Amino acid sequence: MQLVIRAVALGAGCVVLAAPGAGPLRAATEPEPLWAYGFLTPPAPGDKAKPQAPPSRKLRPKEDASEQTRPRRVEGSAASYSRLEIRDLGNVIDWFPGDHPPMSPIIKHGPASLGEAARGCGSCHLPNGKGRPENAPVIGLPVSYFIRQMEDFRNEVRVSADPRKPNTPTMHLLAKAMTDEEVKESAEYFAAMRWTPWMRVIETEFVPKTRIVGNLFLPLGKERTEPIAGRIIEVPEDEEQSEVLRNPRSGFIAYVPVGSVKQGENLVTTGGMTVADGKIVPGKTVACATCHGPDLMGLADVPGIAGRSPSYLVRQMYDMQQGARRGASAPLMKPVVDKLTGEDFVAIAAYVTSLVPPPTH
Ligand code: HEC
Ligand code: HEC
Numbered sequence: 449m450q451l452v453i454r455a456v457a458l459g460a461g462c463v464v465l466a467a468p469g470a471g472p473l474r475a476a477t478e479p480e481p482l483w484a485y486g487f488l489t490p491p492a493p494g495d496k497a498k499p500q501a502p503p504s505r506k507l508r509p510k511e512d513a514s515e516q517t518r519p520r521r522v523e524g525s526a527a528s529y530s531r532l533e534i535r536d537l538g539n540v541i542d543w544f545p546g547d548h549p550p551m552s553p554i555i556k557h558g559p560a561s562l563g564e565a566a567r568g569c570g571s572c573h574l575p576n577g578k579g580r581p582e583n584a585p586v587i588g589l590p591v592s593y594f595i596r597q598m599e600d601f602r603n604e605v606r607v608s609a610d611p612r613k614p615n616t617p618t619m620h621l622l623a624k625a626m627t628d629e630e631v632k633e634s635a636e637y638f639a640a641m642r643w644t645p646w647m648r649v650i651e652t653e654f655v656p657k658t659r660i661v662g663n664l665f666l667p668l669g670k671e672r673t674e675p676i677a678g679r680i681i682e683v684p685e686d687e688e689q690s691e692v693l694r695n696p697r698s699g700f701i702a703y704v705p706v707g708s709v710k711q712g713e714n715l716v717t718t719g720g721m722t723v724a725d726g727k728i729v730p731g732k733t734v735a736c737a738t739c740h741g742p743d744l745m746g747l748a749d750v751p752g753i754a755g756r757s758p759s760y761l762v763r764q765m766y767d768m769q770q771g772a773r774r775g776a777s778a779p780l781m782k783p784v785v786d787k788l789t790g791e792d793f794v795a796i797a798a799y800v801t802s803l804v805p806p807p808t809h
Contacts, residue, residue: 478769478790483679484762485610486582486663497614502565503537522695534694537571538564543695548576548641554634559625567622569634572615574696577638578646581682581700581759582663583615588643592749594635598623600775608763609772613663642805643745643752646699648685649802655681655703666691672703680704680758680794702758704798712799715792716744732787736800739780745805749777755805758797765793 558566577587720731
């Protein structure tokens with residue numbers, strides 16, 4: 449009970465703080481961190497997302513039927529699925545049923561009202577809710593926060609700052625099609641699980657060359673020959689496991705710039721505060737633990753952020769800075785992100801992602 453009261457008190461204070469700055473979309477001052485959205489070039493005026501194709505269990509033209517219908521296996525699972533089954537997003541496969549509560553119809557098939565066009569929440573977010581860099585980690589989110597986000601998607605007050613990003617509009621479509629009962633069920637399903645490590649952070653000057661498929665970076669080889677150039681490049685630990693088999697136990701590597709973790713630690717733990725002439729000079733941001741909890745694993749209705757995909761974290765902070773994410777509670781983040789630069793976003797995400805949740809979680 450104490451936790452809730454503390455967060456509410458904080459929240460009230462912060463709303464006052466945020467009020468002068470809370471307004472409509474602000475003009476982009478910082479260039480878009482393109483890597484966080486899975487693009488190489490900035491959007492052109494008028495660019496729009498192409499609607500995502502509805503799920504299908506059919507062979508595509510020129511596909512080899514025997515290859516696509518041959519049963520596949522992953523280590524440690526008793527199940528077997530063909531490629532056609534694996535990519536049928538309206539019928540989510542389940543390599544490890546013991547890793548999560550039983551999947552209800554909304555998690556496995558998606559909103560009933562969408563019929564053939566429905567996608568199960570587990571298809572993008574995975575049955576264990578760990579998610580992928582191009583979508584979102586939803587495991588362990590507080591129920592009240594989760595429901596609020598679904599409301600924000602429904603009302604389209606949570607959009608993507610990059611108008612080309614195709615899966616955020618899919619979230620709008622799904623949220624609008626869901627009944628309140630389906631929203632509650634999905635929130636409770638993911639809230640019942642605890643976050644466990646999923647990302648490996650590596651500081652480096654060079655990254656593997658990559659290609660982008662579906663807004664996700666995939667390595668072209670193991671050798672690191674391309675300068676990281678101030679970005680974070682997030683790739684699957686094992687492309688075959690993540691992409692072809694959609695193994696929900698196969699995680700991701702985040703390559704981050706050398707020194708960024710330490711730089712991020714300073715911003716995250718002190719807000720970038722310094723002492724000059726014996727006086728405390730407030731930093732450009734606010735210590736995250738105040739609202740996100742001492743271990744950044746969430747507090748009351750504020751979501752956990754520790755250990756999550758850095759592309760996701762930066763996308764959200766940039767979306768909030770740009771006013772693309774402007775639901776009822778987003779103003780609380782306004783003073784946090786307002787003065788941050790692209791380099792700060794990288795440093796903060798590098799540090800936050802590197803945090804490993806304590807074993808009690
Ligand atoms: C097509 C892939 C896709 C499917 C299917 C999908 N989502 Fe999402 N979801 C996303 C993306 C992408 C985001 C993040 C949007 C962004 O970064 O702009 C997201 C974000 C979320 C968030 C916000 C997480 C946070 O930390 O704020 C929630 C909650 C969520 N989804 C719930 C659901 C539920 C419930 C379902 C099933 C009905 C579902 N999603 C199905 C792609 C998907
Ligand atoms: C004054 C309270 C407060 C502080 C301080 C704060 N946050 Fe937040 N943060 C929130 C709230 C509340 C939300 C959820 C907003 C919503 O519901 O739309 C949030 C959401 C986020 C999200 C999106 C999470 C998701 O799952 O989509 C990120 C990323 C984030 N905060 C990062 C940070 C970082 C990094 C810091 C420190 C530099 C920080 N926050 C400091 C209150 C705060």
